[in-house]
Amino acid sequence: MALVTMRQLLDEAAKGGYGVGAFNVNNLEQVQAIMEAAQETNSPVIIQASRGARKYANDRFLYHLMVAAEEVYPEIPVSLHQDHGNGPDTCRSAIELGFTSVMMDGSLEEDGKTPSSFEYNVRVTREVVEMAHERGVTVEGELGTLGGIEDGHGSGVVALTDPDQAVEFVEQTGVDALAVAIGTSHGAYKFTKEPDREILAMHIIEEINEWLPTTHLVMHGSSSVPKELVDIINEYGGEIRPTWGVPVNEIQAGIEHGVRKVNVDTDLRLAATGAIRKAFAEKPGEFDPRYYLKPAREAMKAVVKARMEAFGQAGHAGDYEPISLGDMAVRYREEGHKLTTA
Numbered sequence: 051m052a053l054v055t056m057r058q059l060l061d062e063a064a065k066g067g068y069g070v071g072a073f074n075v076n077n078l079e080q081v082q083a084i085m086e087a088a089q090e091t092n093s094p095v096i097i098q099a100s101r102g103a104r105k106y107a108n109d110r111f112l113y114h115l116m117v118a119a120e121e122v123y124p125e126i127p128v129s130l131h132q133d134h135g136n137g138p139d140t141c142r143s144a145i146e147l148g149f150t151s152v153m154m155d156g157s158l159e160e161d162g163k164t165p166s167s168f169e170y171n172v173r174v175t176r177e178v179v180e181m182a183h184e185r186g187v188t189v190e191g192e193l194g195t196l197g198g199i200e201d202g203h204g205s206g207v208v209a210l211t212d213p214d215q216a217v218e219f220v221e222q223t224g225v226d227a228l229a230v231a232i233g234t235s236h237g238a239y240k241f242t243k244e245p246d247r248e249i250l251a252m253h254i255i256e257e258i259n260e261w262l263p264t265t266h267l268v269m270h271g272s273s274s275v276p277k278e279l280v281d282i283i284n285e286y287g288g289e290i291r292p293t294w295g296v297p298v299n300e301i302q303a304g305i306e307h308g309v310r311k312v313n314v315d316t317d318l319r320l321a322a323t324g325a326i327r328k329a330f331a332e333k334p335g336e337f338d339p340r341y342y343l344k345p346a347r348e349a350m351k352a353v354v355k356a357r358m359e360a361f362g363q364a365g366h367a368g369d370y371e372p373i374s375l376g377d378m379a380v381r382y383r384e385e386g387h388k389l390t391t392a
């Protein structure tokens with residue numbers, strides 16, 4: 051069993067100077083694609099589930115798929131992470147389910163839509179930190195809001211993270227990782243042209259990293275939306291409008307400045323959809339779901355492998371032994387929420 055806390059996984063990434071992809075799952079083929087990619091590149095990995103995923107798959111099914119992943123691949127360190135928890139109750143149920151990490155997204159109110167006040171965000175995040183650290187579980191918070199709405203989550207309004215506030219937020223909450231808003235969006239339609247460093251507000255990451263060098267930064271909405279994946283969908287009858295994502299080289303620049311977790315979801319969705327559309331078009335007489343789910347799984351795996359290599363996590367799966375949740379809980383108790391040593 052190589053279930054690890056996200057705190058340990060990101061501490062190790064900081065030591066090694068690399069980033070770790072966090073990939074969203076709803077079903078079997080996604081879990082398999084991610085784990086095969088992790089094994090083939092020898093990478094530690096974060097598998098995450100949104101509230102929408104937990105609802106779609108059902109908590110027990112989803113949890114056991116993730117447990118199967120660590121049983122089948124015992125040599126791969128895996129963190130199971132709740133993506134965008136909308137309140138302490140969602141985080142609590144994820145912890146009870148067995149997740150080793152939770153995101154308390156207090157940048158929005160409990161409806162997952164309305165931008166919240168700084169005070170509200172600190173209060174709910176602090177509450178989750180107390181509850182989670184007591185059990186050794188990692189907490190990611192968010193300050194500022196991203197564009198786009200996914201799985202019904204998001205205000206659709208971009209509010210960039212204020213670096214001064216970020217320092218205050220981390221000190222008051224004790225989060226292990228902080229999601230920052232630098233102008234990216236959830237979903238496929240992030241930018242109407244290739245984004246440069248200004249549009250991406252990379253300076254926010256650099257500033258926060260300078261002031262909070264031991265806080266692990268998280269980039270959300272970081273799919274690259276490769277043109278070749280969009281082209282396959284459109285070639286086989288899809289209708290994806292011209293769009294741009296976050297270039298891989300900008301993510302790599304972020305990793306040089308403290309970004310340790312990189313959320314990628316859309317690119318896997320695009321890869322799967324293109325492969326399925328192609329399979330349908332090529333053999334319209336086929337009706338065995340394995341005929342189109344297998345190429346979908348392969349296409350997702352190829353994307354995940356490419357990201358693992360680009361983020362630098364490839365080759366690092368065997369670097370460390372997992373620290374148990376119980377031992378992590380002891381460390382938080384003895385050293386405080388902001389652990390003093392990595």
Ligand SMILES: [Zn+2]
Pocket residue numbers: 134236270271313
């Ligand atoms: Zn997100």
